Amino acid sequence: MTLRAHLVVERPRFRLDIDLAVAPGEVVALLGPNGAGKTTALRALAGLIGLSGGRIDLDGIPLHTLATEHRPIGMVFQDYLLFPHLSALDNVAFAPRCHGASKADARREAARWLERVGLADFAAAKPRQLSGGQAQRVALARALAADPRLLLLDEPLAALDAHTRLDIRGQLRRHLADFDGATVLVTHDPLDAMVLADRLVVIENGAVVQQGTPAEVARRPRTDYVARLVGLNLHRGVAAGQQVMVGQMLFSVAEHLEGPAFVAFSPAAVALYRTRPDGTPRNLWQARIEGIERHGDNVRVHLDGPIIASADITPAAVADLDLTPGQQIWASVKATETHAYPA
Structure with missing residues (x-):
């Protein structure tokens, strides 16, 4: 691993204690709710916050x-x-200058990086003359011009509008693919994490609660936060064969398990009925509608009940x-679309 870190940061009423490992060329995204400790971890790696314990080894x-x-x-x-009084070229040149490069060498390196991020024509522009997407690319070029072994990205797309974000996300992915050091990304946006990261590390209350590839985390969330992040209903129960008891409700599931288990299913897999449906559909329950809201092209109905x-x-x-x-409704989900995995 390029990066191996055990980060311990003590604050009043908060403690961060996580292990983090990142391989050469790997992008790891830190995800978690507000106050989970993501930015604290990033700033500790950068040396902007002192460690209360642990260590950070890089190469x-x-x-x-x-x-x-x-x-x-x-x-x-x-x-x-970005430094508002400096041109884009001199903003990028600042990084190699800080590492001992001569002014001429630093400006040559900066010009090379601006060309690489598609901003050679904006070398003389001041930050106020740049769009949000252009400013983001200048900031990335400045970070990479320092020839780092560890690249830290703190919500790098958050300041962009939706259209610009789509374009810059793709460009950022390409630049990260060419970087042979370790990259740690903090983001609140699950799409940014899924597109940019090779591996996700989910932090809640200062501790790692789940990690894995984006596909692994999306398929098998282990906390309510992760389930909401990837858009799944998640419940914990006890499995016996192809059934899982969740509270007072018995779920039929696609997998065969024994012992503590999670049950997950997509909101799109839930069918609603005004009256009890005919026949004996699997996983049928009566619920009360708590709320109705627009959700993309569909409508999300929030249900309370068992x-x-x-x-x-x-x-x-x-x-x-x-x-x-407030209305009473019947809900069901097919056993084939109800997935269980060990808790």
Whole structure:
């Protein structure tokens, strides 16, 4: 691993204690709710916050023993922090200058990086003359021009509008693919994490609660936060064969398990009925509608009852069923679309 870190940061009423490992060329995204400790972890890696315990090893070097300015790190902040009085070229040249390069060499390196991020024609522009996407690329070029072994990205796309974000996300992915050091990305956006990261590390209350590839985490969430992040209903129960008891409700599931288990299913897999449906559909329960809201092209119906769940249906179905908050409704989900895995 390029990066191996055990980060312990003690604050009043909060403790961060996580292990983090990142391989050469790997992008790891830190995800978690507000206050989970993501940015604290990033700032500890950068040396902007002191460790209360643990260590940081980068390419075998104990990074935590080095002053911030001597760490081989590049960082892109959420608001980019470009120097307003400097041109784009000189903003990028600042990084190699800080590492001892001559002014001429630093400007040559900066010009090379601006060309690489597609901004050679904006070398003389001041930050106020740049769009949000252009400023983000200048900040990335400045971080990479320092020839870092560790690249830290703090919500690098958060300041962009939706259209620009789509374009810059793709460009950022290409630049990260060419970087042979370790990259740690903090983001609140699950799409940014899924597109940019090779591996996700989910932090809640200062501790790692789940990690894995984006596909692994999306398929098998282990906390309510992760389930909401990837858009799944999640419940914990006890499995016996192809059935899982969740509270007072018995779920039929696709997998065969024994013991503590999670049950997950998509809101799109939940069917709603005004009256009890004919026959004996698997996983049928009566619920109360807690709320109805627009969700993309569909409508999300929040249900309370023996379990709390969400159902995604079309606007036409809402009208046909004449759904209103407070109404009693029947809900079901097929066993083939109800997945269980060990808790």
